Amino acid sequence: MQNIFNFLANPSRFRLFSQKVYPYTLFIMFTFISLGLWYSLFNSPPDYQQGETVRIMYVHVPAAWMAMMVYLSMTIMSVFALVWRHPLADILSKCSAPIGASFTLIALVTGSIWGKPTWGTWWVWDARLTSVFILFLIYMGHITLVRSFEDEYKGARAGAILTLIGAFNLPIIKFSVDWWNTLHQPASVIKLDGPTIHIDMMIPLILMALGFLFFYFSFLLINVQTELNNRKLKKLFIQSFSEAN
Amino acid sequence: MKKFYRLILRDIHLVIKGSSDAGAALLFYLLAIIMFPLSSGTEATLLTSIAGGSIWVAALFSSLLSLDRLFRSDFEDGSLEQLVLSGMSLETIVISKCFAHWLTTGLPIVILSPVLALIIGLDFSYWWILCLTLLLGTPSLTLIGATPAALSCAIGKGGVLTALIILPLMLPVLILGSGAISAEISGLGGFGHIYALAAILPISLVAVPFLASKALRLGWE
């Protein structure tokens, strides 16, 4: 494990690695999402109360899971960046943020669309929705902060610091449905005594979740390549400036 | 320990001499509170229901404005470098500046709150919970805002960006603080919120010096 970290810590090696790997992760992502969509649209039962509208769950829930999972991985990478000064960790964190923000937005929008027929309202300020909205704001603040530095190395490290401050929000989101009386339903899958959801609904959920996970991996790799290429270009540009002097 | 107190005294001295805008932040607090009755009409029942929340929002905004320059003046004139080299760890410096900031911004807000509760029409028998939530919440607001303030030193400019970052982080304190007041008024009991609010303070006290020092060192790189 240690060896993998050290091997990938070199930016040029990581760039080669990601160039080779991302087509495969894209392919896996397409497979899972296609399977997941087929299952969720055609091969899973409608809900006994909500009817067909429950099928939004197969996009809403995996998106929400990914929104939190991306932030959790950003937190871990930020710890690596700040405590051990891993050269790639803050780049990974910077590149994950837009993906996480998108997932959060998808979760909020699909949740709102789902809420209208089921709860009768587009939005309510209960604990779960408010804390996810705060997560979205933290993501947007992170994206803005990192790009407002002239020196992108400093920007990435500043992003790592901000990620750690905002990490308190994750347990609040997860446990908000337990700690407060919320309109949002309590957890049915990720619970201590195991999931209480039927297997026919579980399969498309897991398939879509895996599809979204590989979406994250693929686009993370693509973003990191872009970031590394941008840095290399800027370095060459600066070198030509100092040679001109 | 001696250096810690000396730094706090110096910061308070600077506030008195007028080189920091703590007085202005307090006046802004008053202005912000007045805006609520002015904008929502002066109907008594409406005001009473939003009273606790509006005092909290005003406290948030005035903290926000004064936090931007928490570290900036010492960072920009080189005093922070001298302090670090004088045998004070950067973490100690962060805590002492937060404490001085709270003494000059947060504490006056807490002390003025009963008076303001009268102005804004909060049921006066609940003044104690307003004061208690502000007393527990304003130090957390200062601490939570310290890290973005340190980051704004690293960027070199502050303003809207700092506010954009600080506000989402302060929202839980706002929700708990004003939630405690509404819960108490509606009879549900605000102490659950108070305990949660009280828990944020030691957590921030431990996490913030580490993160704010990292941000300041980033600014020095």
Place this chain on the structure above:
Amino acid sequence: MDKNFLIQAQGLSFERSGRIIFSSVNLYLEEGQIIFIKGKNGSGKTSLLRCLAGFSPITGGKILWYDNEILPAFYSEEPLVAWLGHLDAIKGSLTVKDNLLFFAKIWSVKLNTLNKYIKKLSFEKFMNFPASWLSAGEKRRLSLLRLSFCPAKVWILDEPSTFLDSDNREILIDIMNTHLKNKGAIVCATHDNLKISNSLELTL
């Protein structure tokens, strides 16, 4: 080990924004010695000084202060180094006296020592005025005054003679010589030619 080095720096290299500022720099500072850092504009003199103090992290090499790997900007119980950089760390709204007293108290310097140096640099007449009224040269002289009563053994100076006229330059050289005589040591980056004996030069 025969000599006690105050600072040992081996093979230092520093990168910023992907550009190498300096590499393979060695520096060994002993008691009573002064090392002048010379080089063109942009050659990294200020960066080297900031790396030595610990404000900027080096990308290669090792720095030891008193055989210890912890740099002054990270942790020290007492002031290890007196720093005179581009910024003067003077609070304009406080009086000159308050500015000096603050540092005297946190460095645990006795009041009569402070007064002795105030007299030596002829600053008595400025004591009760706001520091913002001083000119740039007088502010520099105030920083020199603060430097001279700092109890640290090592001085790191970045272009100390800027804003100083010829009289004040003499005072600067005098202070530096006194410090070296009292077994202090100095690392100084400068364009100027300061005539001090027992000096080494390091060109970037």
